[in-house]
Amino acid sequence: MQEKKYTPLSELSGGSSDKPAKLRIAIQKSGRLYDDSVKLLNECGIELRNVKDRLKTESDTFPMEVFFLRDDDIPQYVEDGVADIGIVGENVLFEKNKKAEIVEKLGFGKCRLSLAIPRSETYQGVQSLDGKRIATSYPFLVNEFLKKNNINGEVHEISGSVEIAPGIGLADVVVDLVSSGSTLFMNGLKEVETILQSQSVLIKNNKLNKEQEILLDKLLFRIKAVKKAKRNKYVLMNAPNDKLNDIIALLPGMKSPTVLPLAETGWSSVHSVLSEDEFWEKIEQLKAAGAEGILVVPIEKMVM
Ligand code: ATP
Ligand code: ZN
Numbered sequence: 001m002q003e004k005k006y007t008p009l010s011e012l013s014g015g016s017s018d019k020p021a022k023l024r025i026a027i028q029k030s031g032r033l034y035d036d037s038v039k040l041l042n043e044c045g046i047e048l049r050n051v052k053d054r055l056k057t058e059s060d061t062f063p064m065e066v067f068f069l070r071d072d073d074i075p076q077y078v079e080d081g082v083a084d085i086g087i088v089g090e091n092v093l094f095e096k097n098k099k100a101e102i103v104e105k106l107g108f109g110k111c112r113l114s115l116a117i118p119r120s121e122t123y124q125g126v127q128s129l130d131g132k133r134i135a136t137s138y139p140f141l142v143n144e145f146l147k148k149n150n151i152n153g154e155v156h157e158i159s160g161s162v163e164i165a166p167g168i169g170l171a172d173v174v175v176d177l178v179s180s181g182s183t184l185f186m187n188g189l190k191e192v193e194t195i196l197q198s199q200s201v202l203i204k205n206n207k208l209n210k211e212q213e214i215l216l217d218k219l220l221f222r223i224k225a226v227k228k229a230k231r232n233k234y235v236l237m238n239a240p241n242d243k244l245n246d247i248i249a250l251l252p253g254m255k256s257p258t259v260l261p262l263a264e265t266g267w268s269s270v271h272s273v274l275s276e277d278e279f280w281e282k283i284e285q286l287k288a289a290g291a292e293g294i295l296v297v298p299i300e301k302m303v304m
Contacts, residue, residue, distance in 0.1 A: 021211030022063035023219065026083035029055075029068035033200055036108040037087045041066070043300075044222035063215060074203075075100050081205045084212055085219075091177060091198040095138045100203040103216070104223055107230070109200035111179045113138055115193035118166055118173075119185075123192040129153045129173065135165035136175040145175075145195050163187040222301075229302040231276045235283075236295040238262060239270050243290035250285050273299070 027037040038048065046062040056067045067083055074088040075098035086100070089109050093100065115134075117123055126149045136142045139157045146153050156171055163183055165171040177198075178184060181191055202223070204216060239247045244259065247270055251257045257272040270291070274282050283294060 020063060021215060022065055023085055023212055023215045024065045024067060024083045026067045026069050026074045026077050026086035028071045031071060033071060033087065033089065033109050036200065040106065040223065040226065043226045044219060072096070078203050078205050081207060084208055085202060085204045085216060087200055087202055089198050089200055091138065091196060093201065093203060094196065095140050097140055099206060101206055102201045103204050104202040104220060106200040106202060107227060111177045111198050112194045113141060113175060113196040113198060114178045114191045115195060116174050116176065116184045116189040116191050119188050119190045126151060126193065132173055133171040134173050134175055135162050135171035137162055138175060141196060142175045163189060225301045225303050229299040232273050232299050232302060233279060234271070234297040234299050235274050236269060236271050237286060237291040238293045239268050239291050241266050241268055244268055246289045247286060247291055250282060250289060
């Protein structure tokens with residue numbers, strides 16, 4: 001099985017393919033998703049040539065061509081097959097309502113699409129939106145939300161700076177992207193309803209050929225290893241041998257912890273992997289159980 005996955009691509013096409021297979025990926029040209037998208041590719045061993053002010057570039061280390069686009073255009077490019085895959089926020093993907101399949105959530109670009117009203121007002125529930133003017137850059141998602149709740153609101157599409165609309169009398173409320181909420185606060189607004197939770201996702205065109213599917217599998221394998229490593233830490237500690245059993249019982253490890261004797265008799269060094277969710281709790285328990293000199297080290301890749 002494993003061997004099969006790495007069959008050279010030329011062999012798959014009988015060795016006579018005139019065009020070597022490659023994946024064309026669309027990522028944001030500049031903006032909030034750019035750095036994380038390029039970083040993720042780099043962490044997957046995909047180095048990019050001359051990214052500065054380019055519309056596209058190639059990688060020397062993976063059969064991949066990268067297109068730099070406005071995030072709003074990425075779903076369309078992927079649906080049309082101009083790009084095979086893309087990295088885009090779920091907010092944009094769902095707003096554009098294009099036929100592109102989500103293959104992996106990427107864990108960055110987290111934000112929410114929220115309804116916000118002037119801070120001086122008291123929110124009376126979704127029904128209170130009836131007849132209100134709603135400013136947003138997400139008309140499709142807002143209309144869906146209104147429909148679902150049986151509300152007649154007046155949706156005003158604005159392409160940027162939505163949060164100033166109520167202040168200048170252009171709208172009564174807004175639906176906008178929020179991460180910390182400080183932009184809303186500075187504009188005298190408060191968040192009262194979440195319409196969508198969003199993060200960046202990897203999407204794909206639904207007609208990839210066999211060779212491209214294999215390349216995508218290869219990329220996904222790497223992305224998963226990078227994501228897994230980010231959720232875990234490598235932990236080393238010293239433990240007196242008489243406490244070893246208690247300490248080992250606290251540690252999961254990938255199989256079981258590594259235990260090595262220290263130069264000082266009666267002591268061992270214990271190595272293990274801890275996941276982010278239980279990290280602090282475990283460290284406290286380990287300390288209480290007698291572990292000393294605990295070191296925590298980031299993991300770059302984790303292949304199971
Ligand atoms: P472009 O020029 O590509 O159209 P843009 O101005 O539409 O860029 P950015 O502000 O760079 O977009 O945001 C890109 C994406 O980052 C958003 O669509 C969303 O998925 C994500 N994001 C995360 N947090 C926030 C936030 N607080 N505000 C806006 N977008 C956010
Ligand atoms: Zn955009």
